[in-house]
Amino acid sequence: MDIVVNEELKAYIDPLTPDEYEALERSLLAEGCRDALVLWGDVLVDGHNRYGICQKHGLPFQTVQNTRFQSLEDVHLWMIDQHLGRRSVSDFQRGVLALRKREIVAGRRERAKAAPAESAASEQAAAPQPAGESLDSREALARAARLKSNQVVMIEKIQQSAAPEVVAAVKSGDITLSAAAAVASLPVEEQAAAAAAGKDELKQAAKRVREAKRKPAREKEEPGAEDATAQAAGGEDEVAALRKRVKELESENAALRKQVLALLGKPGQGAGAAPPAEDADAPF
Structure with missing residues (x-):
């Protein structure tokens, strides 16, 4: 049968790095294609890299049908779960996949609320992922992606605010998640300029952002020179x-002392002054 490569499905998961692709090619040439390619009808769902290498070198391969898929959404969920379970997927990629899964599950829950009970039950039965599963909390996302909650927060920030150049840098491993999340708080133009200057400048930009956030806290705790x-x-x-x-x-x-002296004697006499002598000629 002719295998159809759906470009949207092929691009749904981040491609291998050149080094990873070369390692896979060496493995297939040495050991052959041991894992079957997964199809949905004639559409290739899993194994795009293996299929391309086998076509390139004329290597034999096997295929298997997944009959549970009822929609492209089912295919996306299956692909996400497959890659979340692989050790070679980076922390950032796992976080992105978990966020995509949250969107799909949330959409299904909303449709289930609005649809008739029969339709909702049918969709739940057909879906490979339980419709009742909720990924609304960061803790649930962290468990699905095998990450820490603070890593999920950083990945959300990168997804929402980072320039494409910064996203590319974190995907390639040039900067860490925390550095990329810090740089993502800058205007997009500054992010792009820092990325264009290289990974060292990106790290310096992240350092400046962190120091700027710490400075107000220090000023509150310790009075500055002007305050002193x-x-x-x-x-x-x-x-x-x-x-x-x-x-x-x-x-x-002093005024009170003068008043006291005046009350005790004649003006000018102080307390304890000798009384006036008796007149000697006075009659008895």
Whole structure:
């Protein structure tokens, strides 16, 4: 039978790197094509690279039909699950596949709510993936992709905001997930410029983004030079006000002493002054 290569299906999963393709070619030439190619009718679903290499070198191969597929969506889900289980798939690729799976499952759930009960039951029976499975939470996505929750967050950010050049860099392994997620917060033009300058500049751009995020936190925790100056100036004003108040209190105390002296004796006499002598000529 003639095998049909659907370009959309072929591109649905990221292609092998040149090194991976060469390793697969060497393996097929040495050991032959041991795994059967998976077909949906006459459409090739799994084994595009093996099929191309076998055609190139005239190597024999076997095929197997998957009769459970009812739609292209079923095919996509099956392809996703197959690649999520492979060790050679990178963390970023697994995260992207899990996000695609979430979209498909969410779409099926919405259609199941809107469709008649009979249609929903029929679709659930035909689907290779349980319609009731939910991937709405990051924890569920992380389990499906065998990743950590914070890695899923970073991959979502990269998918939503990263320039194509940054995505290509993380796919090739030039930068880490965390670095790519940091760079993705920059304007697209700056991302592209950093990527064009090379992986070292991408790493520096990620470092600048992280430092910029940490700076406001440090300023809140530790007062800056201006704050310290303001605090010192405020302290000097407080000391001056206290000194002024002390002088006022000393003046008030002096005035009170004078009043006390006036009450105890004649003006000018202090407390304890000798009483006036008796007049000697005064009659008894």
